[in-house]
Amino acid sequence: MKKILALHTGGTISMSANDLGEVSTNEENPLLDSRFINDNITLTNETVLNKPSEHITPADMLIIQKRVKEAETQAYDGVVITHGTDTLEETAYFLDLTLPNHLPIVLTGAMRSSNEIGSDGVYNFQSAILTAASDESLDKGVLVVMNDEIHTARYVTKTHTTNVDTFRTPTFGPIGLVGKRGIHYFQELIQQTVVPIDHLKHNVYLLKAYAGMPASLLACLDQPETNGLVIEGLGAGNMPLETVQAIQQLLDDQIPVVMVSRCYNGVAEPIYDYPGGGIDLERMGVTFCQGLNGPKARIKLLIGISAGLKGQSLRDYISNAVS
Numbered sequence: 001m002k003k004i005l006a007l008h009t010g011g012t013i014s015m016s017a018n019d020l021g022e023v024s025t026n027e028e029n030p031l032l033d034s035r036f037i038n039d040n041i042t043l044t045n046e047t048v049l050n051k052p053s054e055h056i057t058p059a060d061m062l063i064i065q066k067r068v069k070e071a072e073t074q075a076y077d078g079v080v081i082t083h084g085t086d087t088l089e090e091t092a093y094f095l096d097l098t099l100p101n102h103l104p105i106v107l108t109g110a111m112r113s114s115n116e117i118g119s120d121g122v123y124n125f126q127s128a129i130l131t132a133a134s135d136e137s138l139d140k141g142v143l144v145v146m147n148d149e150i151h152t153a154r155y156v157t158k159t160h161t162t163n164v165d166t167f168r169t170p171t172f173g174p175i176g177l178v179g180k181r182g183i184h185y186f187q188e189l190i191q192q193t194v195v196p197i198d199h200l201k202h203n204v205y206l207l208k209a210y211a212g213m214p215a216s217l218l219a220c221l222d223q224p225e226t227n228g229l230v231i232e233g234l235g236a237g238n239m240p241l242e243t244v245q246a247i248q249q250l251l252d253d254q255i256p257v258v259m260v261s262r263c264y265n266g267v268a269e270p271i272y273d274y275p276g277g278g279i280d281l282e283r284m285g286v287t288f289c290q291g292l293n294g295p296k297a298r299i300k301l302l303i304g305i306s307a308g309l310k311g312q313s314l315r316d317y318i319s320n321a322v323s
């Protein structure tokens with residue numbers, strides 16, 4: 001018998017639409033009325049938050065993380081977390097970076113609210129429970145289950161504003177599938193360093209580069225309270241010429257600057273040796289982070305800084321998605 005804890009945090013999976021199709025939150029989560037019957041699984045539901053996920057903050061992620069840590073001492077065999085999809089990938093990665101990756105922790109959500117025709121919430125919830133209860137899900141890190149696919153928290157991202165197959169893993173694809181007869185894995189993730197934290201720093205920012213980006217956008221972040229900056233750079237990790245000096249000033253003022261790519265597929269790496277090219281930026285002290293998108297790299301930088309990492313130890317922690 002597997003004991004599964006379901007932590008509910010809100011999001012479309014818990015919401016309803018009115019006759020005009022306007023979706024809003026419910027006082028009571030309709031998921032709690034769904035009947036999940038399985039002879040081998042006992043399910044305990046718990047409402048931790050009731051928020052659209054665009055209202056979820058890193059402080060909320062820490063609340064969820066602490067409740068999951070407690071669950072690990074309460075003999076649960078797995079944890080399912082229902083969550084809004086807009087920031088689901090960030091909460092999932094936050095948990096992946098700060099919790100030991102033994103117990104199956106599976107996040108899920110819905111793209112259609114609970115009373116819409118073709119609602120995907122109950123189906124995704126059931127898939128997430130079955131995944132969390134599978135022995136194959138042990139030691140896989142935090143997982144995201146949506147639309148019959150199993151993705152890693154590290155690489156999954158929301159790719160469509162409304163479609164039920166919105167969660168994709170660029171470059172690598174899902175690591176498993178929820179089949180009609182069972183859970184099937186066909187990839188293993190290279191495990192990463194887990195950094196246990198119980199508090200959070202703030203003021204770690206994210207900017208997306210674009211043609212003609214002015215230096216002022218970077219210069220305005222050169223403040224004593226700024227703890228770090230992630231840039232979704234152009235191509236493999238290059239920046240407009242006008243921004244180079246402002247980036248150098250941030251680095252001179254001991255503000256870590258991390259580079260990822262704004263591209264959907266591929267990884268950031270220093271290739272071009274001219275002002276604003278990746279080799280030039282790396283030579284200046286910019287840290288390249290491979291394989292993560294901007295929001296994920298920001299979560300990782302926030303955790304590294306909150307854990308007190310500095311200088312080379314922070315660069316080593318950030319530079320590779322699997323470090």
Ligand code: DAS
Pocket residue numbers: 010011012013051052053054083084085086087109110111
């Ligand atoms: N309501 C938005 C959110 O909470 C979207 C969703 O849940 O799918 O993220």
